[in-house]
Amino acid sequence: MQTYSSFIPKTRTLMGPGPSDVSERVLHALSRPTLGHLDPDFISLMDETKSLLQYAFKTDNALTMPLSAPGSAGMEAMFVNLLEPGDKVIVCINGVFGNRMKENAKRVGAEVICIDDPWGEQTKPEKLERALRQHPDTKAVAFVHAETSTGVRNDAKTLCQIAKSFNCLTIVDAVTSLAGIELCVDEWHIDAIYSGTQKCLSCVPGLAPISFSEHAVQTIQKRKSPVQSWFLDMNLIVGYWGEGQKRAYHHTAPVNSIYALHESLVMLAQEGLENSCQRHASMHQHLKTGLESLGLEMAVDEAYRLPQLNAVKIPEGIDDVQVRSRLLNEYDLEIGAGLGELAGKVWRIGLMGYACKQKNVDYCIQSLGRVLNR
Amino acid sequence: MQTYSSFIPKTRTLMGPGPSDVSERVLHALSRPTLGHLDPDFISLMDETKSLLQYAFKTDNALTMPLSAPGSAGMEAMFVNLLEPGDKVIVCINGVFGNRMKENAKRVGAEVICIDDPWGEQTKPEKLERALRQHPDTKAVAFVHAETSTGVRNDAKTLCQIAKSFNCLTIVDAVTSLAGIELCVDEWHIDAIYSGTQKCLSCVPGLAPISFSEHAVQTIQKRKSPVQSWFLDMNLIVGYWGEGQKRAYHHTAPVNSIYALHESLVMLAQEGLENSCQRHASMHQHLKTGLESLGLEMAVDEAYRLPQLNAVKIPEGIDDVQVRSRLLNEYDLEIGAGLGELAGKVWRIGLMGYACKQKNVDYCIQSLGRVLNR
Numbered sequence: 223m224q225t226y227s228s229f230i231p232k233t234r235t236l237m238g239p240g241p242s243d244v245s246e247r248v249l250h251a252l253s254r255p256t257l258g259h260l261d262p263d264f265i266s267l268m269d270e271t272k273s274l275l276q277y278a279f280k281t282d283n284a285l286t287m288p289l290s291a292p293g294s295a296g297m298e299a300m301f302v303n304l305l306e307p308g309d310k311v312i313v314c315i316n317g318v319f320g321n322r323m324k325e326n327a328k329r330v331g332a333e334v335i336c337i338d339d340p341w342g343e344q345t346k347p348e349k350l351e352r353a354l355r356q357h358p359d360t361k362a363v364a365f366v367h368a369e370t371s372t373g374v375r376n377d378a379k380t381l382c383q384i385a386k387s388f389n390c391l392t393i394v395d396a397v398t399s400l401a402g403i404e405l406c407v408d409e410w411h412i413d414a415i416y417s418g419t420q421k422c423l424s425c426v427p428g429l430a431p432i433s434f435s436e437h438a439v440q441t442i443q444k445r446k447s448p449v450q451s452w453f454l455d456m457n458l459i460v461g462y463w464g465e466g467q468k469r470a471y472h473h474t475a476p477v478n479s480i481y482a483l484h485e486s487l488v489m490l491a492q493e494g495l496e497n498s499c500q501r502h503a504s505m506h507q508h509l510k511t512g513l514e515s516l517g518l519e520m521a522v523d524e525a526y527r528l529p530q531l532n533a534v535k536i537p538e539g540i541d542d543v544q545v546r547s548r549l550l551n552e553y554d555l556e557i558g559a560g561l562g563e564l565a566g567k568v569w570r571i572g573l574m575g576y577a578c579k580q581k582n583v584d585y586c587i588q589s590l591g592r593v594l595n596r
Numbered sequence: 597m598q599t600y601s602s603f604i605p606k607t608r609t610l611m612g613p614g615p616s617d618v619s620e621r622v623l624h625a626l627s628r629p630t631l632g633h634l635d636p637d638f639i640s641l642m643d644e645t646k647s648l649l650q651y652a653f654k655t656d657n658a659l660t661m662p663l664s665a666p667g668s669a670g671m672e673a674m675f676v677n678l679l680e681p682g683d684k685v686i687v688c689i690n691g692v693f694g695n696r697m698k699e700n701a702k703r704v705g706a707e708v709i710c711i712d713d714p715w716g717e718q719t720k721p722e723k724l725e726r727a728l729r730q731h732p733d734t735k736a737v738a739f740v741h742a743e744t745s746t747g748v749r750n751d752a753k754t755l756c757q758i759a760k761s762f763n764c765l766t767i768v769d770a771v772t773s774l775a776g777i778e779l780c781v782d783e784w785h786i787d788a789i790y791s792g793t794q795k796c797l798s799c800v801p802g803l804a805p806i807s808f809s810e811h812a813v814q815t816i817q818k819r820k821s822p823v824q825s826w827f828l829d830m831n832l833i834v835g836y837w838g839e840g841q842k843r844a845y846h847h848t849a850p851v852n853s854i855y856a857l858h859e860s861l862v863m864l865a866q867e868g869l870e871n872s873c874q875r876h877a878s879m880h881q882h883l884k885t886g887l888e889s890l891g892l893e894m895a896v897d898e899a900y901r902l903p904q905l906n907a908v909k910i911p912e913g914i915d916d917v918q919v920r921s922r923l924l925n926e927y928d929l930e931i932g933a934g935l936g937e938l939a940g941k942v943w944r945i946g947l948m949g950y951a952c953k954q955k956n957v958d959y960c961i962q963s964l965g966r967v968l969n970r
Binding site: 224226227228229230231232233234236238240241243244247249250251252253254255256257258259261262263264267270273274290291292293294295297298322325326328329330418420426427428448449450451452453471472473474475476477478479481484485487488491550556561 | 598600601602603604605606607608610612614615617618621623624625626627628629630631632633635636637638641644647648664665666667668669671672696699700702703704792794800801802822823824825826827845846847848849850851852853855858859861862865924930935
């Protein structure tokens with residue numbers, strides 16, 4: 223076989239849709255010596271990580287923890303645990319991740335009612351209300367808080383309020399929203415939520431923070447059929463991530479990744495959640511001003527634009543791939559391509575977590591300006 | 597909220613059932629700057645990682661890659677992809693992980709025929725042959741190569757040979773066997789196999805190397821029903837992990853964990869697979885000699901004993917928990933408890949990967965001697 227050697231990556235500036243730049247502090251935490259997954263010291267760390275996630279999610283939910291797999295598995299965990307074959311669920315779709323929710327719900331055998339809105343616009347609350355009136359036997363309503371594919375913020379508070387007025391469970395994708403924009407799990411009555419580590423937490427990719435309300439937990443405990451996924455079965459996972467020092471082995475936790483998540487959450491707590499959101503908002507303003515000075519236009523209406531994921535219209539006559547390649551190859555700067563029906567039409571510039579700072583905003587604007595000759 | 601600070605773990609010696617000691621080289625690789633999951637440099641690294649896994653598995657299977665989740669998800673990936681509701685599968689059970697296979701197979705709606713053998717003994721090939729004669733419509737045979745819960749090596753070559761003579765797919769758990777004992781995926785006609793990173797590869801926990809034969813791939817492509825798991829659907833995952841430079845986004849890969857896996861595989865290639873297995877065999881002999889000098893007895897017959905996972909009988913009158921706690925607290929040495937029906941009856945001493953060295957053997961024997969007053 224050929225000879226292989228150690229891989230030394232370039233140091234990129236990550237301003238795509240995630241992963242975002244990971245701080246030295248988090249990378250150091252990641253590389254500390256591995257403990258056993260049942261080591262009492264590691265169990266204490268698990269408990270701290272749970273508390274810190276409760277802080278980040280603004281929830282008192284006891285079942286709040288990181289899942290040992292990426293955000294996509296977090297999404298699947300929602301549907302396989304809360305739905306049973308034949309259950310009716312409404313999924314709001316205005317981008318890639320709403321579509322993915324639909325696909326997940328179908329695969330558990332649920333009856334899926336879709337509420338479609340154009341990509342780049344918000345889910346219309348009145349459409350949800352109408353659908354719920356037509357389908358009063360709906361068990362759950364699912365939607366994406368921050369659509370990473372379009373840069374749109376859906377009105378989580380209002381959508382949950384409507385769902386709750388019809389006694390539905392609420393399932394929310396907070397992959398890109400957590401720690402970047404306001405998110406209040408308890409106050410907004412979110413029953414089940416998942417996020418990712420590689421967005422506004424600026425941790426390495428690979429874990430999915432999740433949280434379930436008491437109502438959701440009871441729903442899972444009272445299931446008639448077993449959860450179709452053994453790996454994602456919350457009834458089993460609580461044996462390992464639950465209360466007390468005595469934990470039952472379920473699977474081997476990704477120990478070092480949890481060191482990293484813990485560190486990123488400590489950093490969030492030290493900055494303060496509100497300050498973090500404020501920083502995302504203000505850096506977005508700087509970025510927007512800079513983009514406009516280059517004659518570029520934001521793709522999403524200001525009223526529901528995400529500060530941490532900026533969809534920017536690609537001007538007529540500009541070669542999308544060439545611009546992104548030059549940014550990567552000449553400036554080690556990653557920005558994101560459009561996804562799905564927005565491919566070739568927008569760039570997605572992330573300002574997430576540790577990457578959300580003046581230095582990156584300046585570098586992005588300067589580099590884009592050079593590449594675009596503006 | 598309370599104040600949190602960075603977590604600095606103790607440096608333990610990990611001689612339990614995994615995770616095993618992770619080398620400085622792998623920890624350094626883990627902490628290198630994060631790349632985007634679609635960065636061309638990262639895609640090249642993915643390709644190298646695939647080649648290195650082919651080397652470790654002794655296979656030419658094109659579909660050889662790490663799954664972005666722990667070994668337990670690797671197990672689930674086998675059953676959700678290869679089986680459809682109503683399919684008949686034979687599962688050989690002689691420990692915890694055989695049982696877990698049964699549970700996974702049931703959850704995809706398969707008809708499961710169990711072949712039970714006592715924990716601590718091998719699966720009897722003649723039992724498999726008899727079951728296959730009774731159930732000639734069996735689609736797949738599944739078993740565990742190295743039962744981590746008991747320290748038993750099952751005769752993978754013979755079991756696969758029998759399964760193949762009945763035209764069955766073969767599904768093998770190689771979580772603890774990969775890189776520790778002989779394992780020849782192609783030569784033994786294994787159709788689907790999964791492993792973990794935290795055992796004899798001595799990488800951090802969190803990924804599941806997997807490999808599928810051409811026959812397995814065709815089976816997955818020709819399914820009548822969709823794979824019940826979106827996250828584990830190999831038909832989708834190949835779009836990201838497949839051939840060529842153009843990769844479709846499926847989920848965000850755990851980039852840094854893959855740096856670490858790559859480094860651990862480079863280390864394996866540099867040592868040589870056969871040398872690695874030889875080292876596990878010879879360190880096992882040293883450990884066994886040392887344990888016997890303390891008057892301790894191995895729980896598993898020499899003919900099918902795993903060198904990397906040593907089940908040791910707990911002598912009469914010895915307090916299992918106290919011994920393990922003292923080893924951990926006084927010597928920072930982790931050994932494993934018995935699992936399932938072997939709880940309280942055996943200790944499980946791992947000699948895996950980077951932890952499989954004379955220094956650890958000596959330290960383990962000396963520490964055990966002090967704690968046991970022998």
